[in-house]
Amino acid sequence: MLELAILGLLEDQELHGYEIRKRLRDELGLFSNISFGSLYPALSRLERAGAVQAIEETGVDAVDPVPMTGSLSGERAALRARRTSPARGRRGRKVYRITHEGRRQFTDLLASEVGAGAEDARSFGLRLAFARYLPPQARLRLLERRRAQLAQRLTETRAATAGSRLDPYARSLVEHTTESTERDISWLDRLIDAERARASHVIAAATTGATGPGPTEHDEWEHAEWRTEMKGITQMEGESR
Amino acid sequence: MLELAILGLLEDQELHGYEIRKRLRDELGLFSNISFGSLYPALSRLERAGAVQAIEETGVDAVDPVPMTGSLSGERAALRARRTSPARGRRGRKVYRITHEGRRQFTDLLASEVGAGAEDARSFGLRLAFARYLPPQARLRLLERRRAQLAQRLTETRAATAGSRLDPYARSLVEHTTESTERDISWLDRLIDAERARASHVIAAATTGATGPGPTEHDEWEHAEWRTEMKGITQMEGESR
DNA sequence: GTCATCATGTAAGCCGTTACATGATTGC
DNA sequence: GCAATCATGTAACGGCTTACATGATGAC
Numbered sequence: 001m002l003e004l005a006i007l008g009l010l011e012d013q014e015l016h017g018y019e020i021r022k023r024l025r026d027e028l029g030l031f032s033n034i035s036f037g038s039l040y041p042a043l044s045r046l047e048r049a050g051a052v053q054a055i056e057e058t059g060v061d062a063v064d065p066v067p068m069t070g071s072l073s074g075e076r077a078a079l080r081a082r083r084t085s086p087a088r089g090r091r092g093r094k095v096y097r098i099t100h101e102g103r104r105q106f107t108d109l110l111a112s113e114v115g116a117g118a119e120d121a122r123s124f125g126l127r128l129a130f131a132r133y134l135p136p137q138a139r140l141r142l143l144e145r146r147r148a149q150l151a152q153r154l155t156e157t158r159a160a161t162a163g164s165r166l167d168p169y170a171r172s173l174v175e176h177t178t179e180s181t182e183r184d185i186s187w188l189d190r191l192i193d194a195e196r197a198r199a200s201h202v203i204a205a206a207t208t209g210a211t212g213p214g215p216t217e218h219d220e221w222e223h224a225e226w227r228t229e230m231k232g233i234t235q236m237e238g239e240s241r
Numbered sequence: 242m243l244e245l246a247i248l249g250l251l252e253d254q255e256l257h258g259y260e261i262r263k264r265l266r267d268e269l270g271l272f273s274n275i276s277f278g279s280l281y282p283a284l285s286r287l288e289r290a291g292a293v294q295a296i297e298e299t300g301v302d303a304v305d306p307v308p309m310t311g312s313l314s315g316e317r318a319a320l321r322a323r324r325t326s327p328a329r330g331r332r333g334r335k336v337y338r339i340t341h342e343g344r345r346q347f348t349d350l351l352a353s354e355v356g357a358g359a360e361d362a363r364s365f366g367l368r369l370a371f372a373r374y375l376p377p378q379a380r381l382r383l384l385e386r387r388r389a390q391l392a393q394r395l396t397e398t399r400a401a402t403a404g405s406r407l408d409p410y411a412r413s414l415v416e417h418t419t420e421s422t423e424r425d426i427s428w429l430d431r432l433i434d435a436e437r438a439r440a441s442h443v444i445a446a447a448t449t450g451a452t453g454p455g456p457t458e459h460d461e462w463e464h465a466e467w468r469t470e471m472k473g474i475t476q477m478e479g480e481s482r
Numbered sequence: 483g484t485c486a487t488c489a490t491g492t493a494a495g496c497c498g499t500t501a502c503a504t505g506a507t508t509g510c
Numbered sequence: 511g512c513a514a515t516c517a518t519g520t521a522a523c524g525g526c527t528t529a530c531a532t533g534a535t536g537a538c
Contacts, residue, residue: 026397035527037528170369
C-alpha cells in the first residue's frame with residue numbers, strides 16, 4: 001500500500017523521503033500523516049527490491065526536479081552536485097528515483113484486483129489518485145467495483161437500520177454516514193460517465209482513422225480530451241480511518 | 242478501540258460474540274466487518290481483565306435480551322436455561338455481560354482525550370455513537386475537537402492545493418475529499434448547536450428550580466428534550482479506513 | 483544561543499487481518 | 511445429504527504508530 005503510493009509519486013519525479021511524506025499529506029490527502037517509522041523502512045525495502053535507486057545528495061541544485069540531462073547516472077549526478085557546492089545545501093538527503101523494475105512493480109500493484117473486491121477507501125483513493133497510469137478498462141473496473149461495493153453497503157445498512165431505535169447521537173452518525181455514501185456513489189457515477197464518454201470518443205476517433213490502433217496499455221492516455229468531460233467532480237475522506 | 246466498542250454495546254444489553262460483530266457492522270457501520278480473529282481475543286482479554294462476564298448458554302430463551310428478573314447471577318441463569326431445554330438452542334454460545342469494573346473501564350476509555358487530539362474518523366465515530374454515556378461538557382468537547390481538526394486539515398489542504406497541477410483523477414479525488422470534509426464540518430456545527438441549546442435549556446430549567454442541582458456525571462441525560470433540536474442531522478464513512 | 487524546520491533512521495509494540503480448524507443447526 | 515449460516519476459536523503475519531536517537535540549517 002505505502003509502497004504503491006511511493007512508487008506512484010516517484011513515477012512523476014525523483015523525491016526524498018521527507019518530501020514524499022509531504023506530498024502524500026498535502027497534495028493527495030492520503031495517509032494523512034504517514035510516520036517516518038513507516039516511510040523510511042518502506043523506502044529501504046523498495047531499494048533492496050531494486051524498485052528504486054537512492055542517490056545521496058548534498059548540492060544546492062537539489063531542488064531541480066529533473067536533473068537537466070538525465071544521461072548522468074545517479075551516482076555521478078550526486079558527485080557532481082557535491083563538487084559544485086561542497087558545504088551548501090540541505091545536508092545529505094537521499095533522493096530516490098524509480099527504476100525499470102520499480103515501474104513494473106508499480107503497474108502490477110496498481111492493477112492487482114485485491115481478492116474478492118474487498119477494497120477500502122484508502123486503497124481505492126490511492127488507486128484513483130494514480131488512475132492515469134491505468135489502462136482505460138482497468139480504470140473503469142476500479143470505479144465500478146468501488147461503486148458496487150458502496151451500493152451494497154448502503155442497502156445492507158438500510159435493511160439493518162429500518163427497525164432499530166438508536167439514540168440521537170448514534171442515529172445522527174448513521175444518517176450522516178449514509179448520506180456521505182450516497183454522495184460518494186453519485187460522484188463515482190459522474191466519474192464512470194466521464195470515463196465511458198471518453199472511451200466512446202476514442203473509439204469514434206479510431207474508426208475515422210484519426211488515432212492509432214486499439215491501445216491496451218497506458219501512456220496513450222495522458223493528453224486526452226477528458227478535461228472537458230470531467231467538470232464539477234468532487235470528494236472522499238482522506239484520513240487514515 | 243475494539244474494547245471500547247464492545248463495552249459500549251454491552252452497556253445496553255448482553256450479547257454473544259457473533260452478535261456483537263453484527264451490531265457493529267449493521268447498526269453502527271463502524272468496524273465495517275471486524276474479523277473473528279480480532280473479536281474473540283478481545284472478548285477474552287476483557288474477560289481476563291474482569292470487564293465482562295461470560296455465561297455459557299445452551300437454552301432457547303437465549304433470545305431474551307433482559308433475563309427478566311436480573312436477580313439471578315450469570316451462572317445460575319445459564320444453568321436454569323440449560324435445564325429448561327437441554328438439547329435445543331443454538332449450541333453453546335457465550336453470552337457476555339458487562340461488570341461494574343467494565344462500566345468503569347468503559348467510562349474511562351470513552352472520556353480519555355487521546356493525546357494531542359489526534360483523533361481519526363473511526364475513533365470519533367465510535368465515541369459519538371456512545372456519546373449518550375458522556376457528560377454534556379465532554380460531549381461538547383468531543384464535537385469541537387473533531388471540528389477543529391477537520392477545519393485545520395481543510396485549510397492545510399487548500400494551501401497545498403492552491404498552486405499544484407494535478408491530473409483530473411487526483412484532482413477529482415482531492416476536490417471530492419474537500420467537499421466531504423466541508424459537509425462533515427457543517428454537520429458537526431449542527432450537532433454542536435443542538436448540544437449548546439440543550440445545555441442552556443437545562444440551565445434555564447435548573448434556575449427556575451424545575452430540575453435538581455448542577456449535574457457532573459451522566460445518567461441525568463438520557464431523556465432530555467434534544468429530540469426536537471436534533472433534526473435533519475446526518476453522515477460519516479463507516480469503513481475501516 | 484536557541485528554537486523551528488528539515489532530514490533520516492531504529493526498536494518496540496498495537497491493532498488489526500488472513501488463513502486455518504472445528505462443529506452445530508436449518509433449509510432445501 | 512449438502513450447502514448456508516451460526517458460532518467460536520488459534521496462529522501467523524502485516525502495516526502502521528509511538529518513542530527514541532541524531533544531526534544539520536536558517537531565522538530571530
